[in-house]
Amino acid sequence: MVTSVSEAPAAQAEVVVELYRRMRLIREFETRTSALYKAGEVPGFVHLSIGQEATAVGACRHLREDDVVTSTHRGHGHCLAKGLGADQMMAELMGRDSGTCHGRGGSMHIADPKQGIFGANGIVGAGLPIAVGAATAAQLRGADSVVVSFFGDGAVAQGMFHEAVNLAGVWDLPVVFFCENNQYAEFSRASDQHRATLKERAIGYGVPYRRVDGNDVIAVADVMDNVIAHTRAGHGPFLVEAFTYRWHGHYEGDPEHYRTGEELASWRERDPLNLAYDRALAAGATSDALIEVDVAVRAEIDAAVEHARQAEAPKPASLFDFVTAPRPDIPEPPAPSGEPVKMMAAIREAIEREMTDDPSVFMAGIDVAQGNVFGLFRGMADAFPGRVRDTPISETAIVGTAVGAALAGFRPVVEIMYMDFIGVCLDGLMNQAAKLRFMTGGRASLPLVVRTQFGAGRSSGSQHSQSLEAVLAHIPGLTVVMPSNPADAYGLMRAAIRDPNPVVFIENRLQYGMKGPGPEPDHLVPLGRAKVVREGRDVSVVSWSRMLTTVLQAADRLAEEGISAEVIDLRTISPLDRETVLRSLERTHRLVIVHEAVQDFGVGAELAALAANEGFWHLDAPVARVAPPAIPSPYAPSLEKLWLPDADAIADTVRRVVRS
Numbered sequence: 001m002v003t004s005v006s007e008a009p010a011a012q013a014e015v016v017v018e019l020y021r022r023m024r025l026i027r028e029f030e031t032r033t034s035a036l037y038k039a040g041e042v043p044g045f046v047h048l049s050i051g052q053e054a055t056a057v058g059a060c061r062h063l064r065e066d067d068v069v070t071s072t073h074r075g076h077g078h079c080l081a082k083g084l085g086a087d088q089m090m091a092e093l094m095g096r097d098s099g100t101c102h103g104r105g106g107s108m109h110i111a112d113p114k115q116g117i118f119g120a121n122g123i124v125g126a127g128l129p130i131a132v133g134a135a136t137a138a139q140l141r142g143a144d145s146v147v148v149s150f151f152g153d154g155a156v157a158q159g160m161f162h163e164a165v166n167l168a169g170v171w172d173l174p175v176v177f178f179c180e181n182n183q184y185a186e187f188s189r190a191s192d193q194h195r196a197t198l199k200e201r202a203i204g205y206g207v208p209y210r211r212v213d214g215n216d217v218i219a220v221a222d223v224m225d226n227v228i229a230h231t232r233a234g235h236g237p238f239l240v241e242a243f244t245y246r247w248h249g250h251y252e253g254d255p256e257h258y259r260t261g262e263e264l265a266s267w268r269e270r271d272p273l274n275l276a277y278d279r280a281l282a283a284g285a286t287s288d289a290l291i292e293v294d295v296a297v298r299a300e301i302d303a304a305v306e307h308a309r310q311a312e313a314p315k316p317a318s319l320f321d322f323v324t325a326p327r328p329d330i331p332e333p334p335a336p337s338g339e340p341v342k343m344m345a346a347i348r349e350a351i352e353r354e355m356t357d358d359p360s361v362f363m364a365g366i367d368v369a370q371g372n373v374f375g376l377f378r379g380m381a382d383a384f385p386g387r388v389r390d391t392p393i394s395e396t397a398i399v400g401t402a403v404g405a406a407l408a409g410f411r412p413v414v415e416i417m418y419m420d421f422i423g424v425c426l427d428g429l430m431n432q433a434a435k436l437r438f439m440t441g442g443r444a445s446l447p448l449v450v451r452t453q454f455g456a457g458r459s460s461g462s463q464h465s466q467s468l469e470a471v472l473a474h475i476p477g478l479t480v481v482m483p484s485n486p487a488d489a490y491g492l493m494r495a496a497i498r499d500p501n502p503v504v505f506i507e508n509r510l511q512y513g514m515k516g517p518g519p520e521p522d523h524l525v526p527l528g529r530a531k532v533v534r535e536g537r538d539v540s541v542v543s544w545s546r547m548l549t550t551v552l553q554a555a556d557r558l559a560e561e562g563i564s565a566e567v568i569d570l571r572t573i574s575p576l577d578r579e580t581v582l583r584s585l586e587r588t589h590r591l592v593i594v595h596e597a598v599q600d601f602g603v604g605a606e607l608a609a610l611a612a613n614e615g616f617w618h619l620d621a622p623v624a625r626v627a628p629p630a631i632p633s634p635y636a637p638s639l640e641k642l643w644l645p646d647a648d649a650i651a652d653t654v655r656r657v658v659r660s
Contacts, residue, residue, distance in 0.1 A: 017293065023057050025300065042093045056078050061225075063146070067147065072124070087307045089304070091103075094308040113443055132397060144234075148178050152182060153190040154190075169237055178224075181243050198239060325437060329526075341516065343483075366390070368388060420454070420466045456596060461635045469506060481503060481571065481573070492527065541654065545596065550594070554648075565654060591615075593626070626649055
């Protein structure tokens with residue numbers, strides 16, 4: 001461990017000069033960035049941390065290569081302090097292919113997980129739950145690495161902050177939550193945003209707290225020396241609050257009407273670089289040595305700017321790169337023929353198999369260690385100590401934990417108890433899991449599974465019955481899976497856990513007791529591939545999840561009337577297997593789509609558009625959809641039955657299409 005600055009007088013001058021150099025590098029990088037932004041060479045949004053250099057450098061002083069940081073939209077300093085190259089970063093800001101993220105991230109989203117930089121983040125507070133995941137990975141690995149999660153005072157008002165700190169405390173995770181209190185949350189004074197101090201909040205979470213002068217890099221480094229040692233030794237999380245000030249506005253171009261010039265001038269008098277300069281001289285460094293540092297840093301940034309100006313923009317052919325990782329080619333397995341097995345048992349057995357084969361797989365969620373609300377996992381916590389984890393009721397922290405752990409090399413399987421609750425944690429799915437591989441130019445790997453369930457038909461009401469796969473399928477980067485039978489649930493779950501991409505695995509709770517032929521232990525079902533489960537000649541009927549069973553019932557009735565329906569089980573909603581649907585349409589010339597989600601703006605509409613655009617010349621009749629009307633799921637059994645399509649409604653629609 002690096003010795004504390006205050007405890008190493010013989011090396012003090014060398015240490016302080018190095019700290020000064022790192023701060024000067026951040027100041028020069030951001031000063032040039034400001035000028036380049038004004039000149040139009042840096043596009044997008046730019047948020048600078050000029051005046052806050054001591055917090056980044058002091059906080060990262062004692063970090064090792066295997067330690068992790070998560071950052072904020074004001075994250076240039078954190079990335080530079082952790083060791084990222086200024087040339088790559090400048091190229092990224094200019095949108096060049098040689099940039100840190102191949103021009104996909106820009107100023108707010110710089111990351112390099114291989115260097116322990118899990119990303120600056122454009123969403124306020126989003127790095128906090130990701131840090132919890134990274135710390136969970138460190139704990140499961142048995143390593144003594146730590147995570148430092150930078151956030152601003154404004155993020156304290158986010159639910160992400162509460163959920164992340166609380167979960168870290170409950171699990172005794174090795175994470176330091178480092179608040180850079182720069183006095184303003186965007187345009188509002190910190191004092192106007194909170195009635196409780198961060199110190200008071202820390203007491204509520206049972207987490208130790210330290211306050212430090214954020215303009216004094218020596219003070220920050222010394223405090224973090226002790227804090228990191230505490231956390232590295234396995235004593236759990238820590239909250240550090242560094243008081244500092246940002247010299248520029250919230251963003252470049254901010255008119256800054258909310259503060260006075262006198263206030264800014266008073267903070268400039270305590271310029272962190274000047275303080276470090278004076279400390280270096282007092283420790284024995286010479287002014288010539290510090291001037292050499294300034295000259296060298298300026299030359300480094302000059303070279304970085306020139307490199308970025310000469311670098312090429314991403315090629316047009318690379319537009320679709322990095323959205324998803326290539327997935328392994330899995331052949332369609334033979335039809336299952338084993339002893340009947342329940343859907344719930346098939347899901348459990350799939351997860352057990354992967355946890356047994358791969359120590360990087362773990363499971364977390366609300367009451368999962370207790371078996372989960374439906375009893376799917378009873379006894380698994382005993383079978384896999386430490387790898388089946390109960391969480392507080394904190395969906396945002398649950399999904400953020402999955403993201404951070406996946407970035408750290410694990411394969412988490414986390415549960416959101418009801419599909420209706422994805423709105424609570426949508427940022428983790430939509431802006432983090434789905435986008436981080438793309439925004440990091442392929443540097444991030446996100447092999448994670450988010451399990452959830454839904455199901456109308458048992459009077460669960462409007463907030464516990466929704467089928468929201470269309471919401472998730474509309475997010476590029478997410479794979480969305482909905483099995484219809486036990487064997488597919490087993491094979492798709494195993495494939496999802498092994499997949500290098502984030503997968504949302506949606507189960508229908510009304511099928512948990514459904515029995516079907518059991519699969520072989522090595523059974524795997526390819527993601528992104530639909531299956532023709534019943535061949536036919538007159539009409540193609542596409543469905544998924546529990547509604548497929550109702551479709552098959554209708555197909556049996558129709559067969560007695562001489563109508564031959566070909567039934568397709570999508571299995572994976574996104575990516576959509578367009579080829580299988582179009583090949584079937586080419587054979588039957590008619591298409592009916594059946595789903596449990598409300599009809600308007602759904603997956604059925606996408607399939608109808610596919611038929612109209614690419615299958616138009618095969619159509620002999622209009623495409624029809626069978627789905628609930630666009631109203632929330634009713635509670636009263638009589639209304640719910642009327643709302644939810646049944647086999648009669650499906651058969652009537654098919655008859656109409658075939659006869660048209």
